[in-house]
Amino acid sequence: MRQKLTLITALVGAHAVLFASFSSVNATAQDNTITSEAQLKLGKLAFIRCQACHTLDAEGEHRTGPNLYGLFGATAGEKAGFDYSDALKKSQIKWSAKSLRAWLKSPSDYLPGNKMAFSGVPSDKEMAALINYLKVNTKKN
């Protein structure tokens, strides 16, 4: 009886391990296929943190922060009609997925003296979705 119980415990254990590894394979597959609609939805949600201060489209106005139309490939601090900090104007940052990731993770660490009052996006998954959303929605036609 005791032996039988041990065997059952071992089997249940093995099953749990197998199940766990299968579900993590599934999760990875989902993450890789999330590029399209689901990721844009997640990016749109993430952008809620930004939209009080930023617009994205060609006709968008400056708010507390500058309009971000044509962001990718642009040099930081160059939008006409917006009063940037000296730190951002002098930074020579070129906006790319990589520099945006660093900026949005923690603006004050990445560029001390800037005036974007935003603490940062902590989640990597949210960050990836946000950057993808920005890429699609700030693209010049």
Ligand code: HEC
């Ligand atoms: C409280 C207002 C506020 C929030 C919230 C905010 N920003 Fe900003 N953002 C600013 C300001 C102000 C600047 C200009 C900073 C400077 O001049 O130092 C800026 C600058 C930027 C720039 C550089 C633009 C350029 O022309 O070089 C990017 C990119 C940016 N923000 C993206 C974002 C994103 C994405 C979010 C959301 C995750 C966000 N910001 C949240 C106010 C904000």
